[in-house]
Structure formats: structure tokens, C-alpha cells
Amino acid sequence: MRKSAKMKLLRNIHVQFFLFSALIAGLIGILGVIFPQLIHEKIWNIYFFILILSLAISIMSGSLLKSFSENFFNIMVLGTVLRFIASLVFITILVLPEIENIILFIGDFFTIFLFYLTFDIYAFLSTLRPISK
Numbered sequence: 001m002r003k004s005a006k007m008k009l010l011r012n013i014h015v016q017f018f019l020f021s022a023l024i025a026g027l028i029g030i031l032g033v034i035f036p037q038l039i040h041e042k043i044w045n046i047y048f049f050i051l052i053l054s055l056a057i058s059i060m061s062g063s064l065l066k067s068f069s070e071n072f073f074n075i076m077v078l079g080t081v082l083r084f085i086a087s088l089v090f091i092t093i094l095v096l097p098e099i100e101n102i103i104l105f106i107g108d109f110f111t112i113f114l115f116y117l118t119f120d121i122y123a124f125l126s127t128l129r130p131i132s133k
Contacts, residue, residue: 013123017058020119021051024112040105042094046112049090054116057083058123076124080117087113 028047032039040046057079064075091109095102 013058013126016123017055017119024115028112038104038108040101040108042099042105043108045094046105046109050087050109050112050116053083053086054120058120080120083117083120 025047028039028043032043060082061075061079064078065072068075087109091106095105099105
């Protein structure tokens with residue numbers, strides 16, 4: 001593969017998303033071995049929920065932006081609100097049966113949530129740069 005083709009592939013937001021997700025999964029695996037007391041037993045449920053939720057919201061936002069590009073800010077806020085509501089529902093469903101180490105569960109959840117939210121903000125800003133020029 002040519003160098004320019006590789007660079008073009010690495011600039012694709014979906015490729016960046018999956019590389020980022022692999023990095024997060026690797027960090028979870030490494031921390032699970034080195035510091036098992038910091039990782040909740042349901043960490044992979046949390047990880048895959050946030051991974052699927054982020055992917056679904058990015059696909060939804062992308063399709064909405066194609067149809068309603070003038071409502072860019074509203075669509076991005078909608079995605080953030082949906083992510084937050086879905087996260088609260090997920091936490092409620094898993095916490096209601098009284099799982100062990102609720103504080104650790106919520107701490108792990110929001111750590112991963114914040115990593116993906118940071119990536120979402122990065123993607124949001126990289127989308128704004130070409131529009132502002």
C-alpha cells in the first residue's frame with residue numbers, strides 16, 4: 001500500500017474509532033492483569049456497551065448530517081444527550097440487581113465513557129475545522 005493511501009486510511013474517522021477502541025481494550029486487558037482490583041468483573045459488558053453505543057450514535061449522526069447539514073450543532077448535542085440517557089439506563093439495569101462493588105462499576109463505566117466522549121469531541125472538532133475554512 002502506498003504511503004498516501006495509508007495516510008488517507010488513517011485519517012478516516014471510522015478507522016480511527018476502531019484503532020481507538022482496540023487501544024482501550026488493550027488498556028483494559030493490561031490493567032486487568034497488573035491491577036485487577038481496579039477492574040470490575042463486568043468491565044467487558046461496559047466496554048462493549050459503550051463501543052456499540054458510540055458506533056450507533058456516530059452512524060446516526062452521520063446520516064442526519066447528510067440530510068440536515070445546517071443543523072450540525074443540534075445533531076451533535078442530540079448524540080451526546082442520547083449517549084447520556086442510554087448510559088443511565090444501562091447503569092440502572094445493571095445496578096438494580098445489586099451487583100457487587102457498585103462504586104468500582106460506576107468508576108470503570110465513567111472512565112471508559114469519558115474516553116469515548118473525548119474521542120467524540122475530537123471527531124466533532126476535526127469535522128468543524130474544514131467547515132470553518
